[in-house]
Amino acid sequence: MRESILAILSKLEDDYEVRILYACEAGSRSYGVENEKSDYDIRFIYIAPLRRYLSIIPVDDTISYKQGEWDIQGWDIQKALRLALKSNPSLYEWAHSPVFYMKDEELTDKLRTLAQKEFSKRTLVAHYTNMAKRNLRAFEEKGAPSSLYQGLRASLMAENLSMDGVAATILMTELIAESIHFSHHDLKNVLDLKNKATNQSFNGLLGKIRACIEQAQQQETRLPHTKPDINGIQELFFRKLGI
Known part of the structure; x- marks a missing residue:
């Protein structure tokens, strides 16, 4: 290839x-x-x-x-x-x-x-928190699996950027490994949904995404611009x- x-x-x-x-x-x-x-x-x-x-x-x-x-x-x-x-x-x-x-x-x-x-970490965190919020709303309104996936990914990126002493990465497994909000189980469930392999409820994960967004926004103002x-x-x- x-x-x-x-x-x-x-x-x-x-x-x-x-x-x-x-x-x-x-x-x-x-x-x-x-x-x-x-x-x-x-x-x-x-x-x-x-x-x-x-x-x-x-x-x-x-x-x-x-x-x-x-x-x-x-x-x-x-x-x-x-x-x-x-x-x-x-x-x-x-x-x-x-x-x-x-x-x-x-x-x-x-x-x-x-x-x-x-x-600017402040600029990047603002971008990813806004992206997470948009996709969270889209998933709640339309239930599109891709919206939940993008909401989780954006939340993980915002969390990674707002944490001290954590290596920068875009790999989902590495972001999950450093996360204090999400688990590998959360990632598996979202990928299963994206690949149409599950129909379970995601209310717990939606709460985690909201909490992650809120914490990232609180950290945003202290980040270097x-x-x-x-x-x-x-x-x-x-x-x-x-x-």
């Missing part, structure tokens, strides 16, 4: 005349909860020829490819680095993905350092362009 993925990425490079610097999984496969029916949610960062960045004509900064089991999307390095300055949650997850297909060492190391040391150093990011951009 890896060969097929690399072939698609190579074709995208040729079709769009870009060079991919980093490509990783960003869905269930990066969270360690995939099954045999899971799609491949691949995300990448690419760089274009220098002349494109000097053009007076606006150019697209996103590449998308969706077909069958493939859901692939890429961001131009300029877009990615601008979003890094805002502690973008998607980039945070890309940086911590345990499954990658292509990587430029310098960009990868910088992205992971930014995510771990310079991204840092901002990545724009000069270091700018220099990285220039080096990748050969300037």
